[in-house]
Amino acid sequence: MPKAASPAVVVLSRDTTWCEHLRRGLADLAPHLLFCHHAEMAWQALQRTPAVALFVVDLAPAPHEGWRLARFLSALPHRVPVVLVAESLPPASQAVVPGVGLLLARSDDVALQLRAALGGQPVLAPPVALVVDPAVERGQVPQRALAAQGYRLLVATTGEAGRRLLHQHRPQLLLVAQSLLEAEAGALLAECRAAEDGPAVVVAVTSPSPERLWRLWQWGATAWVKKPYRSAPLLARCAAAHWGHLLARLERAWQAHLRHLQAAKDEAENLIDSSLDIIVSVDRQRRIIAFNRAAERAFGYRKAEVLGRAVDVLYADPAEGLRIHEHSLATGAFAGEITNRRRDGTTFVAYLSASLLRDAQGQVVGVMGVSRDVTEKKQAEAALRAAKEAAETASRTKSQFLANVSHELRTPLNGILGMTELALETALTPEQREYLGMVKSSAEALLGLVNDLLDFSKMEAGKLALEAAPFSLRELLAETLKPLAFQAQRKGLAFVYAVDPEVPDALQGDAGRLRQILVNLVGNAIKFTPRGEIVVRVALQQQTATEACLHVCVQDTGIGIPAAKQRAIFEPFVQGDGSTTRQYGGTGLGLAIVSQLVALMAGRVWVESQEGQGSTFHVTLRLPLQPEAPPLPWSTAALAVRRVLVVEAHAATRQVLCAILRRWGLEPLAVATGASALQALRHAQAAGRPFDLVLLDAQLPDLDGYAVAAQIRAWPPGAKLPLLVLTPPASDHPQRAALRLVSLSKPVGERELWEVLRNLEPAPPAAPAASLPQSIPPGSLRVLLAEDDPVNQRLALRLLEKQGHRVTVVANGAEAVAAVASQPFDLVLMDVQMPCLDGLAATAAIRRQEAGSGRRVPIIAMTAHTTADDRQRCLAAGMDGYVAKPIRAQELLAAIAEVRAAVAEKALCTPSPRREDAVASVLS
Numbered sequence: 001m002p003k004a005a006s007p008a009v010v011v012l013s014r015d016t017t018w019c020e021h022l023r024r025g026l027a028d029l030a031p032h033l034l035f036c037h038h039a040e041m042a043w044q045a046l047q048r049t050p051a052v053a054l055f056v057v058d059l060a061p062a063p064h065e066g067w068r069l070a071r072f073l074s075a076l077p078h079r080v081p082v083v084l085v086a087e088s089l090p091p092a093s094q095a096v097v098p099g100v101g102l103l104l105a106r107s108d109d110v111a112l113q114l115r116a117a118l119g120g121q122p123v124l125a126p127p128v129a130l131v132v133d134p135a136v137e138r139g140q141v142p143q144r145a146l147a148a149q150g151y152r153l154l155v156a157t158t159g160e161a162g163r164r165l166l167h168q169h170r171p172q173l174l175l176v177a178q179s180l181l182e183a184e185a186g187a188l189l190a191e192c193r194a195a196e197d198g199p200a201v202v203v204a205v206t207s208p209s210p211e212r213l214w215r216l217w218q219w220g221a222t223a224w225v226k227k228p229y230r231s232a233p234l235l236a237r238c239a240a241a242h243w244g245h246l247l248a249r250l251e252r253a254w255q256a257h258l259r260h261l262q263a264a265k266d267e268a269e270n271l272i273d274s275s276l277d278i279i280v281s282v283d284r285q286r287r288i289i290a291f292n293r294a295a296e297r298a299f300g301y302r303k304a305e306v307l308g309r310a311v312d313v314l315y316a317d318p319a320e321g322l323r324i325h326e327h328s329l330a331t332g333a334f335a336g337e338i339t340n341r342r343r344d345g346t347t348f349v350a351y352l353s354a355s356l357l358r359d360a361q362g363q364v365v366g367v368m369g370v371s372r373d374v375t376e377k378k379q380a381e382a383a384l385r386a387a388k389e390a391a392e393t394a395s396r397t398k399s400q401f402l403a404n405v406s407h408e409l410r411t412p413l414n415g416i417l418g419m420t421e422l423a424l425e426t427a428l429t430p431e432q433r434e435y436l437g438m439v440k441s442s443a444e445a446l447l448g449l450v451n452d453l454l455d456f457s458k459m460e461a462g463k464l465a466l467e468a469a470p471f472s473l474r475e476l477l478a479e480t481l482k483p484l485a486f487q488a489q490r491k492g493l494a495f496v497y498a499v500d501p502e503v504p505d506a507l508q509g510d511a512g513r514l515r516q517i518l519v520n521l522v523g524n525a526i527k528f529t530p531r532g533e534i535v536v537r538v539a540l541q542q543q544t545a546t547e548a549c550l551h552v553c554v555q556d557t558g559i560g561i562p563a564a565k566q567r568a569i570f571e572p573f574v575q576g577d578g579s580t581t582r583q584y585g586g587t588g589l590g591l592a593i594v595s596q597l598v599a600l601m602a603g604r605v606w607v608e609s610q611e612g613q614g615s616t617f618h619v620t621l622r623l624p625l626q627p628e629a630p631p632l633p634w635s636t637a638a639l640a641v642r643r644v645l646v647v648e649a650h651a652a653t654r655q656v657l658c659a660i661l662r663r664w665g666l667e668p669l670a671v672a673t674g675a676s677a678l679q680a681l682r683h684a685q686a687a688g689r690p691f692d693l694v695l696l697d698a699q700l701p702d703l704d705g706y707a708v709a710a711q712i713r714a715w716p717p718g719a720k721l722p723l724l725v726l727t728p729p730a731s732d733h734p735q736r737a738a739l740r741l742v743s744l745s746k747p748v749g750e751r752e753l754w755e756v757l758r759n760l761e762p763a764p765p766a767a768p769a770a771s772l773p774q775s776i777p778p779g780s781l782r783v784l785l786a787e788d789d790p791v792n793q794r795l796a797l798r799l800l801e802k803q804g805h806r807v808t809v810v811a812n813g814a815e816a817v818a819a820v821a822s823q824p825f826d827l828v829l830m831d832v833q834m835p836c837l838d839g840l841a842a843t844a845a846i847r848r849q850e851a852g853s854g855r856r857v858p859i860i861a862m863t864a865h866t867t868a869d870d871r872q873r874c875l876a877a878g879m880d881g882y883v884a885k886p887i888r889a890q891e892l893l894a895a896i897a898e899v900r901a902a903v904a905e906k907a908l909c910t911p912s913p914r915r916e917d918a919v920a921s922v923l924s
Contacts (some may be wrong), residue, residue, distance in 0.1 A: 003663070007218060008030070008032040008033075008034065008051060008052050008053060009026065009030045009033050009034070009052070009054045009055075009056060009114070009118075009728050010036065010042055010045045010046055010049065010052055010054070010055050011033065011034065011035050011056045011112050012036050012037075012038075012039065012042040012055070012056065012057045012058060012060070012069070012210070013037075013056075013057075013058030014035075014037050014038075016404050019035045019104075019558055020201060021111060022056070022111050022114070022702045024072055024111075024112070025111025025112065025114070025115065026114060026115060026118070026121045026569055028109060029115055029118045029390075030053065030054075030118060032049075032536070034049065035051075037332065037808075039068070039069045041348070041502075042055070042057075042069065043069070047081060049871075052080050052081075053081065053118055054080075054081050054082075054083055054114065054118065054284045055081065055082050055083070055230070056083045056110075056114070057069065057083065057084050057085065057328045058085050059084060059085060059086045060859065061256060062504070070643040071153035077873050082105060083103075083114065083244070084103050084104070085110055086103070086104075087102050091514075096881055097486070097852070103246055103472070104633070108526070109873060120450065122236070123439075123440055125149055125730045126150050126152050127150070127152070127171075127172040127173065127242070127339045128151065128152050128154060128169050128170070128172055128173070129146045129152070129153055129154070129171055129173040129174075129175065129238070129742040130154045130155075130156065130162060130165055130166060130169070130171040130173070130174050130175070130186065130391055131143065131153065131155050131156070131175045131176075131680075132155075132156045132158075132159065132161075132162035132174070132175070132176040132177065132180060133145070133157065133175070133177040133180065133204065134158070134177065134179070134180060135177070139187055141228075141229035141230065141231060141234065142175055142229050142234060143155065144231075145229075145231040145235055146173075146175075146234075146235075146236050146238065146333045146768065147239075147693075149239075150377075151173065153388065154169060154171060157681045158180075159180055159181075159903070160185060161190050162174075162176065162180075162188055162501045163187070163188060163191060166188070166191060166195075167198075170199075171176055171199045171202065172199050172240050173199055173200050173202065173238055173328070173333070173481050173737070174188075174199040174200070174201045174202065174241060174386050175202050175204060175225075175238065176194060176202075176203055176204070177203075177204050177227075178202065178203050178204060178205040178206070178212070178216065179206075181203065181219065184565045186555070187219065187701055189201060189219040189220040190219075190220070192218040192220060199245070199291065200222045200223075200238075200241040200244070201220060201221045201222045201223075201224075201241070202221070202222060202224065202225055202237055202238055202246030203221045203224045203225075204224070204226070204227045204229065205224055205227065205233060206226075206227050206423075207224075208224060208226060210831065211553055214663045220604060220675050220704055221277070222241040222244065222245050222625075223237045223238075223240060223241035223244075224237070225237045225238075238722070242598070246276065252526070257917060259816075264789045267397070270295070272290070272292045273292045273293045273294075275292060275294055276372075277294060277370050277371065277372050278292070278294045278298050278299075278369075278370070278371045278373070279291075279292040279294065279295060279368070279369070280295050280314065280368075280369050280372050281368040281369070282291075282311045282313070282325070282355055282366050283365060283366040283367075284329070284365065284366055285491065286310055286311050286322075287308055287309065287310060287312075288306045288307055288308065288309055288311055288314075289307065289308075289310070289366060289659070291306050291307060291369070293397075298348070298350075298373055299314060299340070299342050300340070300342045300343035300344060301343050302838050303486060311325070312856065313339055313340060313551060314341065315338070315339070316339040316340060316341045316347045316717065317339065321338075324338065324352070324354060324369075325367060326368045328354045328356065329364070329367065331677045332355070332356055332856065333356075334352065334353070334354040334355075335351075335352070335353045335354075336351070336352060336647075337349055337351050337374065338348070338350055338351075338352045338371070345819070347372070348373050349374055349375050349378055350371040350372060350373050350374060350376045351371060351372055351374050352370070352371040353368050353370050353371070354367050354368065354369040354857065355367070355368055356368075358740075368524070373564060374420060374820055376572065377657040378663045383653040409446075409450050410447070410885040410886055411448065411479045411791075411792060411885065412789075412791065413443055413446060413447050413792070413885075413886045414792050414885045414886030414887050415451070415789070415791030415792055415794075415886075415919060416443045416725075416798075416886075416908055417440060417444065417886045417888070417890075418438065418439075418792075418795035418798075418799070418886065418887060418888075419442050419791070419794075420436050420439050420440040420443065421434050421440070421888075421889060422795070422798055422799075424436055424437070424440070425489075442463065443610070444619070447886060449524045450625045451782075451900070456503060456776070462596040466509065466510040466513060466601070467509075467510040467511075467512070467513075467602055468507065468508055468509060468510070468523050468624070468664060469509070469510070469511065470506065470507070470508050470752075471507060471509070471511040472505050472506065472507075473503065473505050473506075473507050473509070473538070473550075474497070474499060474503070474505050474749060474750055474751050475702075475749075475751060476511050476514065476515060477497060477499065477538070477749065478749035478751065479497075479515075479718075480515045480518050480519060480574045481518070481522065481536065481747055482745065482747070483521045484518075484519065484523065484526065484771075485745075485746055485747050486728075487523075487526050488526050488534055489728045489746075491529075491530075492531065493526065493529055493533060493534055494532070494533035494534070494597075494650045494652065494653070494706050495533070495534050495538035495746065495747055496535050496536070496650065496652045496653045496746075496747050497535070497537070497538075497656075497747050498535075498536070498537050498538070498656040498659070499537075499538045499550065499750065500537075500538065500539045500540060501663050502540045502543075502870055503538055503539065503540045503548070503550065504543065504548050504625055504629070505629070505632055506625065506626040506629025506630065506779045507548065507623045507624065507625060508623065508624040508625070508626055508628065509601070509624065510601075513597050513600075513601075513800075514601075514621070516551075516593070516594075516597065516612055517552075517594050517597055517598065518536075518554075520590040520591065520593060520594045521594060521617050521619070522534065522554055523556040523590070524590060524591070524846075525554055525555075525556035525558065525617075526551050528556070528558040528559050528615075528885070529556040529557055529558030529559075529614070530558065530559070532556070532557025532558070532614070533556070533650070533652060534551070534554070534555070534556045534557075534613075535553075535554075535555045535556075535652055536552070536555075537553045538551070538552050539551045540551060540872050541620060543625075546624060546625060547621050547622055547623060547625060547744075548622075548623055548625055549603075549620060549621070549622050550619075550621045550623065550766075551620050552618070552619040552621065552855060553617070553618055553619075554617055554619075555614065555615075555617075556614050556615055556616075557609065557614040558614050558615060559611070559612065559673075560609045560610050560611040560612050560613050560614055560615055561607060561609040561611065561613075562611050563609075566607050566609060569596040569607070570592060570594075570605065571592060572589050572695060587658070591605075594846075595618070597761045598619055598620075598621065601621045601623070602621075602622040603619060603621040603622055604619075604620055604622075605617065605618065605619045606618050633751075633754060633758075637828070639664060639665075639666065639758065639760075640692075640758060640760065641664070641666065641692035641693045641757060641758050642666060642667060642692050643667045643668075643684070643689065643690070643692050643693075644661055644666050644667065644668045644669070644691060644692065644693045644694070645669055645671070645677060645680055645681065645691045645693070645695070646658060646661070646668050646669065646671070646673055646674075646683075647668065647670075647672075647674065647676075647677040647693045647694065647696045647697055647700065647705075647708070648693065648695070648696050648701065648726070649696045649700050649701050650697075651672075651722075652698075653746070653747075654670045654749075656660075656670070657695060657748065657819065658670050660750055660753065662775075664754075668690075672701070673700055673701060673702045673703070673707040674698075674700045674702050674703030674704075674705070674707070674783055675702055675703065676811070677694070677708055678694070678708065678711060678712070681694075681712065681715070681718065685717050690717060690721075691721070692721070692722070693721075693722045693723075693724065693752050693757070693760065694712065694721060694724065695724050695726060696709060696724065696725050696726065697725075697726050698726060698727045698728065699728065705725055706725070706727075706733050706735050706736075706739065706741075708739055709723050709725065709730070709735075709739045712738060713739055713740070721743065722742070723739070723740070723741050724741075724743075724744055724756060724757075725742070725743045726740045726743075726745075726746055726748060727744070727746065728746060728748065739819070740815050742756060744756055752878060780804045780805055780806055781805045781806070781827050781896075781900075782805075782806050782808075782821055782824065782826045782827070783800055783805050783806065783807045783808070783825065783826065783827045783828070783829060784807075784808050784810065784820065784825045784827070784828045784829070785797060785800070785807050785808065785809045785829045786810050786812070786813065786815070786816035786829065786830045786834065786839065786842065787809070787829070787833045787834075788811050788829065788831060788835060788861070789831075791872070792831075792851070792862075792887070793809055793811075794890070795869065795887065796829060796862075796887060797809060799887075799889050799893075808825070811834070811835075812834045812835050812836040812837060812846075813830075813834050813835045813836060813837030813838055813839060813842030814836045814848070815836075815842055816828065816830060816837075816842045817837065817849070818846045820846050820849065820857060821849055824857075825862060826857070826858075827857070827858050827860065827896065827899070828846070828857055828858070828859040828860070829860050829862055829883075830842060830843060830860065830861055830879065831857050831861075831862050831863065832861055832862065832863035832870075833863065834873065839861060839862075839863070839877075840874070841857055842872065842878040843861075843878045843879055844877055844878060846859070846876040846878070858879055858880045858881070859881075860879065860880060860881035860882070860883055860895055860899055861874040861879045861882045861883065862882065862883050862887060862897065863882075863883075863885060864886065879897045880899045881896075881898060881899045883895045883896070
């Protein structure tokens with residue numbers, strides 16, 4: 001190609017980025033760069049420019065018009081050097097076409113290769129031409145002409161030699177004599193056709209008849225030239241054949257590439273049309289350019305009806321659509337709910353996600369929106385909210401209903417239990433006492449059922465709140481497990497509990513709810529254990545400076561729980577055996593309540609069990625520590641006794657007792673029978689190391705414990721030996737006093753055992769320790785009883801009169817207010833739910849009457865509502881105490897004593913001219 005001093009380069013391309021790349025690469029060699037975006041501009045530029053060094057055609061954006069213009073230019077008498085740049089080329093397509101131009105791949109550095117072409121340097125290796133003609137030696141025209149044109153020449157005189165050179169050198173041009181082809185039946189052209197990158201074939205013929213030329217074309221000839229050879233026609237035909245052959249191959253590659261692109265486009269359109277989401281694309285002027293089938297179904301328009309229209313037709317509010325479009329163009333995306341309008345005018349709510357739409361060069365050409373109709377979702381959410389509100393209302397109604405039913409059930413139960421207790425205190429025949437005991441037991445079972453139902457309803461309603469009060473863990477265990485041990489003893493079960501020494505005693509929390517957890521778990525163990533033992537263990541799992549995590553295990557030897565039921569038993573109303581023929585009754589609420597309570601205490605509950613071999617229930621609880629807790633008594637003092645003989649039939653109880661005694665620094669020796677105990681006493685006496693104390697089980701397998709005690713007392717060294725008898729709960733023996741025995745009921749707690757052993761130490765006489773009062777201190781009170789139920793009236797009246805109090809009874813709140821206004825009372829027992837005027841309103845009226853008078857009558861509430869909120873409402877109304885129904889004698893008397901003590905303390909601390917009268921009134 002000629003080198004120009006100041007060449008002009010015309011570029012036909014629609015890719016501005018690629019054009020800018022060429023400009024930078026050719027700026028120094030070709031300052032006159034003319035960029036044209038379509039064929040007409042390129043043709044005009046070629047006509048106006050006097051000297052065009054190169055015409056560069058970028059086939060990537062517009063292949064068809066680029067090919068047509070390149071072919072047209074190649075046929076002109078004064079050809080412009082053409083460079084075709086293709087996105088992808090078939091193998092070995094990059095080549096120099098002598099006298100025509102270059103064919104380059106867009107992926108290569110086109111600017112570098114064009115620089116070489118403009119500078120007159122070779123860009124690629126010269127093309128190879130193969131001449132196969134037996135008479136080529138006699139005429140040197142083909143060799144000289146092709147070599148002068150820039151071809152590297154190969155010559156063969158036979159078809160076999162031509163095939164060898166064809167395989168070895170892969171020529172781009174084949175010039176073959178017709179006579180040779182006819183002699184070898186076109187085998188050489190057949191191999192050219194079979195090769196993927198075969199050469200352009202030019203056939204030299206002597207007499208080109210139409211029949212002969214048609215046969216050559218069928219064999220695969222690209223062009224023909226007449227013999228004898230002449231340079232000009234030969235070079236023109238060879239160049240045209242070479243150029244056309246390459247363009248044809250390039251066109252086939254492009255057609256394959258376009259078919260691939262079309263297939264990908266069709267696949268993408270099918271995917272878009274098959275999407276369940278609504279897909280709508282708009283250009284920068286907000287005209288619809290894409291509309292899938294989901295959009296047709298959602299909006300009611302056919303695709304052809306909306307393409308090219310403004311997208312406003314799809315929005316209920318066009319201003320909202322404009323805002324979304326501008327927001328997407330400005331920020332690159334949009335996400336949110338919109339209101340769309342269908343063809344019939346109806347609207348629907350959709351969730352839209354919009355993003356920018358870009359062309360192949362990365363330019364923003366519009367916005368694509370993907371949306372989904374969320375009308376049903378919004379309706380479902382509204383229905384869910386309504387259902388939630390209805391469920392909450394129903395839950396509140398149910399809770400209120402259960403609270404009212406609880407109150408109504410507790411009222412007659414109050415009468416049944418109270419009157420039964422009073423009847424049991426009278427002279428009865430054994431048969432009558434048995435019947436009344438059964439009535440009391442049944443009523444207590446019914447009361448437990450009512451409590452479970454009420455507790456579960458409060459938990460479901462989220463109304464159950466835990467208290468945070470200090471308590472002693474060991475005292476709580478002793479008070480809770482003693483009655484349960486009595487139930488176990490009546491079934492013939494061994495019962496023992498143990499607390500690890502590192503477990504802290506001074507804790508804070510809801511002791512009542514912890515007691516409820518223990519009662520449920522141990523009660524279940526007793527119910528489902530026909531024989532064997534029940535062991536309760538409390539261990540320390542973790543402790544920090546402020547809280548302790550306890551691990552409570554309740555182990556039994558009962559019937560066990562099937563593996564399939566072990567998770568379900570913590571659900572409400574679920575039992576291990578739910579059939580109508582089940583052996584064990586119950587509501588199935590106990591473990592559900594335990595699970596809820598444990599969760600409130602930041603713990604968890606689970607069970608390990610094998611059917612027929614027993615169960616172990618595990619509970620972990622997190623409880624705060626008391627900030628300044630006193631130390632346990634056995635950690636600061638020592639006992640006078642040293643050696644202790646433990647006589648206990650049950651192995652687990654022996655282990656627990658010995659462990660406790662060793663922690664206190666004592667030396668225990670454990671035996672299991674009475675004979676072994678007597679033998680151990682004699683051996684110890686003979687060895688000069690007698691025992692200081694004997695812990696004696698009352699129920700031994702060989703001898704009765706009291707018979708063993710009698711033999712010890714009859715033995716001279718044992719006459720003054722301290723004997724501590726471990727008895728079943730609620731049992732006594734007529735010989736206990738005669739044998740000078742100290743009794744302690746099972747299961748034995750650490751604190752009570754310590755107190756008994758400490759009292760064995762010699763000590764100077766001291767004032768007797770104060771004990772909890774069992775009744776109100778002597779003195780008669782003037783009591784007003786406000787109660788509407790006749791049975792409860794009689795019960796409370798009988799309990800108060802037995803303590804010597806004078807009682808006035810009224811049936812409603814209005815009568816109570818009138819009675820307090822008409823005469824003085826030392827105490828008012830006020831039922832909360834009464835006709836005419838309830839207890840809260842009556843209390844408020846009494847407090848208003850007392851305003852400014854300087855006196856305040858103590859008022860104690862009596863109610864079946866037992867939540868913390870109910871208690872707070874009573875105190876907020878002006879009441880001084882609170883007693884839950886059904887009323888128990890001890891609880892009522894303790895509440896009266898507590899209120900009287902509080903009022904007396906207040907009177908003593910409040911200066912008043914009539915303070916002495918007030919104190920006398922309270923204490924009288």
